Amino acid sequence: MADNYTQISREWWVEQWLGLLDSYRFKKRLERARVYAREGNVRSIEFQGQKVFARVQGTEVEPYQVSIWLDAFSDEEWQYAIETMSEKAIYSAKLLAGEMPANIEKVFTANGLSLFPFKLDDVRSKCSCPDKANPCKHIGAVYYLLADRFGEDPFVLFQLRGRTKEQILETLRQMRSRGTEKQKSGGETQIPKLQYPLKVEHFWQYDEPLESSLVVIVPPPSSETVLDVLGTIPLANDATENADAKTTASETVMKYLNTVYQAVSQQAIVSAMKVGE
Template sequence: MTNEQIIENNQREWWVQRWLELLDSYRFKKRLERGRNYAREGNVLSIDFEAAQALAKVQGSEPDPYQVSLSMEPFTDEDWNYVIDTMSEKAIFSAQLLAGQMPETIEQVFISNGLNLFPFTLSDVHSRCSCPDKANPCKHIAAVYYQLGDRFSEDPFVIFQLRGRSKAQILEALRERRSQGTIKASSDTVEKEEQKSQSATPKTQKKSSSDKQKSELNFEKFWQYEEPLESSLAVIVPPTDKKTVLDILGKIPLTYAEAEAAQQFLEQVYQVASQQALITAMKREE
């Protein structure tokens, strides 16, 4: 691996590095290197997903692009139910995934359920290409491997897609789990209030009309709502344009070096604060 590649990998997100490490472990380096050059030159025209399969078009030496397909062994519905249940136990997973980040301990969620999110070797990735080259991976397949790394960087849910669940399906399942927890908490509160009401003395139960009217007109508590909100009625997601408050405020009035350092620091603070806000909004404990 060249110094340029090492620097490039160090700047990648950890889940992208895990994918690139898988490629680097392949013994036929020259095949992959040709594919890397193909990807950098823009020969991968498109990558679309159909269920748990990635379908790509790669421009080769022929006028018509070659058709490439990649897939991994998808998890069963039962497997995914266990995984989603485990994810929903900690709000940090939902917060980071909603923010487009892959939690660093996400692999442990799958391992605890007897699964592996990332493949062990490149042979665990099933690939086909319409080109006449009998070698696998050919340079067209290899180009798609590296292009997928860029897709992982843009959207960490791509690795989940290859295991059989789309981004929409995972987030919807997490919202349902949170909703079920909220409904249970709300029903427990109602049950406690009913028990409290049933055990009350007749004197406590009977209120004068003036007391009742006074209670109804308590303006200090008018905007307060003690019951938990139904989480399925609200979807908390980051801005679709990926702009933060820092982007909206514009250039920091400092020297270039100072502004660059301040910008990087504030971006880290903003990311942590955003994740904590999502966790607080979900009203879930770690």
């Protein structure tokens, strides 16, 4: 068996599972576990409900019995999680295609759950070997083979939380189907009739006073004015008669427009401040 556990390219959910193993501080034990997994010491591995049962060949004649499981979600918790999945088409589409959505964890955290274990201690395990350490190399070997299973079928992780692939997909289909039927039964959207007919000439007219709390006066995000954006007006570049000889007609006009712009801005602020008085 090739050592797939040091490859760079892996599915993100496999990467997350292996990252959980790499957080284990006894690195030598993990190395021995990888050797066991790579050399085929795991004789069998099967799922029974939410638990994983495996037989791992050690130094004894008979293989050791290993069991691994996670805390399962309740029926109510799964109902909430799958309802959240059904609300977004991307989740349903990915899962129905046998893929794990990249942000699937958000579905569970939104319902106060966590699909992935936070730490290795959250993974329950037991081995019949005499080694009191947990995880021992036999349990570790099964951990690594589970990573392979996750890569082949991401629904294995859901199964460890108490729901099989078939159960999740069937519930998703039912919820999506009910949502579609509800939309159809609603019929066409009725456009409400206006109490008064619209008149084009009154479109910009509003006779009611504005609520003063709705008026918020804030400084502009930039000190740059419309005149600054437009730049110098291209007028005749001759000196004016009543100004300094170095002042062009364009500069004189721009200076005047700046004065007008400031006056209008101040008047607008004053008018806004009087709203509701």
